[in-house]
Amino acid sequence: MELLDGELELREIQKLEGHTDRVWSLAWNPTGTGVAGMLASCSGDKTVRIWQKGPSGSWDCSAVLEDTHTRTVRSCAWSPSGKLLATASFDGTTAIWERVGGEFECVATLEGHENEVKSVSWNASGSLLATCARDKTVWIWEAQPGNEFECVSVLQGHTQDVKMVQWHPFLDVLVSVGYDNSVKVWTEDGDDDWHCVQTLGEAGSGHTSTVWALSFNSAGDRMVTCSDDLTLKIWDTSQNPSETSGDGSGSWSHLCTLSGYHDRTIFSVHWSRDGLIASGAADDAIRLFTESKDRMVDQPSYKMLVKREKAHDMDVNSVQWNLKEPKLLASASDDGTIKIWELSEVSKVDNFVQSHHLLIGFCQPQVVNSIGLCTLAPLFMSSSRDVKESELLDSKVPIEVFDT
Helix, strand or coil: CEECCCCEEEEEEEEECCCCCCEEEEEECCCCCCCCCCEEEEECCCCEEEEEECCCCCEEEEEEECCCCCCCEEEEEECCCCCEEEEEECCCEEEEEEEECCEEEEEEEEECCCCCEEEEEECCCCCEEEEEECCCEEEEEEEECCCEEEEEEEEECCCCCEEEEEECCCCCEEEEEECCCCEEEEEECCCCCEEEEEEECCCCCCCCCCEEEEEECCCCCEEEEEECCCEEEEEECCCCHHHHCCCCCCCCEEEEEEECCCCCCEEEEEECCCCCEEEEECCCCEEEEEECCCCCCCCCCEEEEEEECCCCCCCEEEEEECCCCCCEEEEEECCCCEEEEEEEECCHHHHHHHHHHHHHHHCCHHHHHHHHHHHHHHHHCCCCCCHHHCHHHCCCCCCCCCCC
C-alpha cells in the first residue's frame, strides 16, 4: 500500500469468509442501538449473509438468508429503521426481510421486472423503495402497513440496462445510472407522476461508458459517479436543492473528473460521513480521495489520499463506509470474501519500517520482475463492460502470467 501523504493507511482488520461465489454488494445497518456493526452481504451463491460484531470486536456470520432467491442476489439495502432488509436478485424479484429478535423472515416478494433486478434503495423516510433492472426500467414502490408494497410508478427513460438507483439523503429525489452511460435525476410531480428532470453530462462532461454506481455526500449537495471509462466524476448543485425548484430536484453540474487512478472498470464508490470517497475496481484495488484544500485553485478539486493495491485477489465489487464509525470501511470481491478495513494514522516507526523494506525489495531481482508484471498485466485484460453480469459467464477463468 502506498501512503501518499505519509499519515494515513487503510489497515485490514478482518477477512470474512462464508460465501461460495462472488460477493456483489454490502450494506451496513443504519441503527446503532443493539445492532452495532451489523453488515449484510449478498452473493452469486443466491444467499444473503448477516455479519454481527461480537463482544471481542470480531465479525461473525449470525444469519444466512437463503431458499428465497433462485439466482444471484445482486443488491441489498436496509430500511432507515434498520428493521427491514431489501434484496434484489437476478431472478427478477426483490425480497423484503424483517428482523425480529435475532431471526430474519421474508415478509414480501416484489415482482414485476421482466428480468434481472440490479439494485434496490430506500428513501430517507422508508416510505418508498426503488428498484432497477436489465429491462431498462426503474420501479417506485410504496411501503404500506402490514409489510405490503405497491408499485406506484414505472420510470422509463434509460435505453439500456439500469445498474443502480440511489435516493437523495433527505429529499425524495432519485438518481439512476446505467449501461447507456447516463446519470438521470427523477422527481415526483404530484399524484405519483414521476419524471426525469435532468440527465447529467449531456453537454459533453458525462461518462463515455457504462456508469456502475453513485453516492451522495452527507449534505446532499454533491454526488460522485464511477464508470467503465475508468473515471470518477463529481457533480455539484450549487444551491440548496429544496430551494431551487418546486420539486426539490435542484440542478446538477459537473464539478471535476478524477482519472488515472484505476486501470480497470470502477464498480463501486461511496462517500463517507467525514467527506472521504472510497472507490473499488476490477484492478483489485481500493482508492481513497479527499477534497483538496489548495487555496491557489479556484474550483473545488479532489486528491487521492490512500492507494491500496491488491485489496482483494479479484475484482472489488463494493465499498461501503460504516455509518456510525466513519473510519471503518467494508469491501466485497469476486474472490468471495469481505474485508473490514480501518483508516488509521501511521506512526513514524511504521513509516521507517515500510520505507526500509521497500528499499530492500528493490534490490531483489525477483521483486523487480513482479513489479514489471504488475505494470504489464492490464494490457492483457479486456474491458469488463457487462460480461461479468452474464449468467453464462458467471465463473471467471483466471489469467496466468508466467514469471520469466
